[in-house]
Amino acid sequence: MEDAARRRFLGVVAGAGVVAAAGGAAAYIASSRDAGAYDAAVEATWRHSDSFDLPAPDARKDLVRYATLAANSHNTQPWQFRLPDRAILVLPDLTRRLASVDPDNHHLFASLGCATENLVQAAAAFGLRANATFDAAAGGIRVDLEQAPAAHSPLFDAIPRRQSTRGVFDGRAVPAEHLRLLEAAGSGDGVTLRLFTERKSVEDILGFLVAGNSAQMDDAAFVAELKSWLRFNYAEAIATDDGLFSKCTGAPTLPSWLGRLIFSLVVTKDDENKTYAAQLRSSAGVAVFISDTNEPASWSAAGRCCQRFALQATALGIRHCFINQPVEVPAVRGQFAAFLGVGDRRPDLVMRFGYGPELPRSLRRPVDQVLHAA
Numbered sequence: 192m193e194d195a196a197r198r199r200f201l202g203v204v205a206g207a208g209v210v211a212a213a214g215g216a217a218a219y220i221a222s223s224r225d226a227g228a229y230d231a232a233v234e235a236t237w238r239h240s241d242s243f244d245l246p247a248p249d250a251r252k253d254l255v256r257y258a259t260l261a262a263n264s265h266n267t268q269p270w271q272f273r274l275p276d277r278a279i280l281v282l283p284d285l286t287r288r289l290a291s292v293d294p295d296n297h298h299l300f301a302s303l304g305c306a307t308e309n310l311v312q313a314a315a316a317f318g319l320r321a322n323a324t325f326d327a328a329a330g331g332i333r334v335d336l337e338q339a340p341a342a343h344s345p346l347f348d349a350i351p352r353r354q355s356t357r358g359v360f361d362g363r364a365v366p367a368e369h370l371r372l373l374e375a376a377g378s379g380d381g382v383t384l385r386l387f388t389e390r391k392s393v394e395d396i397l398g399f400l401v402a403g404n405s406a407q408m409d410d411a412a413f414v415a416e417l418k419s420w421l422r423f424n425y426a427e428a429i430a431t432d433d434g435l436f437s438k439c440t441g442a443p444t445l446p447s448w449l450g451r452l453i454f455s456l457v458v459t460k461d462d463e464n465k466t467y468a469a470q471l472r473s474s475a476g477v478a479v480f481i482s483d484t485n486e487p488a489s490w491s492a493a494g495r496c497c498q499r500f501a502l503q504a505t506a507l508g509i510r511h512c513f514i515n516q517p518v519e520v521p522a523v524r525g526q527f528a529a530f531l532g533v534g535d536r537r538p539d540l541v542m543r544f545g546y547g548p549e550l551p552r553s554l555r556r557p558v559d560q561v562l563h564a565a
């Protein structure tokens with residue numbers, strides 16, 4: 192949130208605070224109890240396994256837990272998992288699709304790719320070799336598992352530390368040898384990664400970001416969908432274990448009714464665009480992932496690449512944050528593809544990266560809620 196908006200936001204919050212003061216003490220106690228419960232949930236979620244020497248069914252269940260720690264659009268966690276013999280199926284949960292921002296399920300399949308990448312990285316730690324393929328008949332990704340020597344890679348180690356950090360970074364450049372590692376991690380399997388670190392290119396990309404965000408903020412269906420996934424306080428976030436919690440963007444917590452009211456009153460297109468400009472200009476660069484073909488298998492391949500990029504960045508102490516507005520609005524995406532010079536290929540995903548402090552972590556639903564009978 193941009194400064195002027197934040198001041199207005201805090202002003203409205205303060206005004207509402209006076210009204211709410213009568214019930215303040217009880218609310219304070221409830222809120223600190225909820226904050227404690229949230230911290231406990233974060234600790235239980237973002238952790239490595241206690242043991243990597245588990246019977247096969249337990250190992251596969253824990254691999255699913257690692258998969259759920261992946262990035263995913265609006266934190267809807269649009270996945271379900273099945274455990275056939277010696278394999279794991281990563282399938283869409285279409286009840287959690289985002290009809291407005293993601294009408295063709297591109298981000299949904301990219302999110303499945305992110306989950307698959309975590310699973311593949313984690314399998315090695317459990318002494319399993321994972322071979323992931325898109326299974327059109329199953330409508331998702333099949334990960335076949337076979338015994339292999341156990342190994343902990345730096346990318347695996349980074350899984351519980353990765354987060355999408357929606358803050359201002361400190362403007363420092365990433366050294367060339369780390370850019371090379373990011374480039375290697377974030378490409379492959381028909382996916383090209385383009386890194387932009389020149390100021391002029393970053394400013395050009397900002398133009399597409401602003402155009403995409405402006406179109407989205409003018410779209411009532413987009414805003415309504417976004418609002419339905421926002422969580423304004425600890426109790427809301429814990430009740431669902433999903434969605435976009437205000438604390439994770441550095442915003443304050445609020446009673447649900449007030450948060451929804453203030454979101455409608457305070458969050459304007461111009462303020463949002465200024466916030467994005469400050470965040471992008473504070474970043475070391477931008478990563479754009481472009482797949483060869485425009486179909487679910489390629490969208491999930493792009494997801495795998497961006498999750499690998501995110502894990503490699505985390506391993507190097509570099510933060511990342513998606514800025515997908517340039518690829519979410521079809522008209523803007525076409526112009527962005529022309530800017531990139533990629534012809535008919537579809538730019539899939541966009542991230543900024545750089546250095547900055549961690550923000551509060553998001554939650555995930557427990558494994559039992561996403562695991563279905565084989």
Ligand SMILES: Cc1cc2nc3c(=O)[nH]c(=O)nc-3n(C[C@H](O)[C@H](O)[C@H](O)COP(=O)(O)O)c2cc1C
Pocket residue numbers: 260261262263264265266298299301302305353354355356357434435512513514515516540553
């Ligand atoms: C396909 C995809 C698209 C996303 N788009 C955006 C985006 O445009 N802006 C943003 O701030 N985060 C975006 N995210 C990040 C998710 O909101 C984030 O992964 C989720 O809230 C969980 O938080 P975590 O990554 O910190 O675990 C995207 C993630 C995925 C996988």
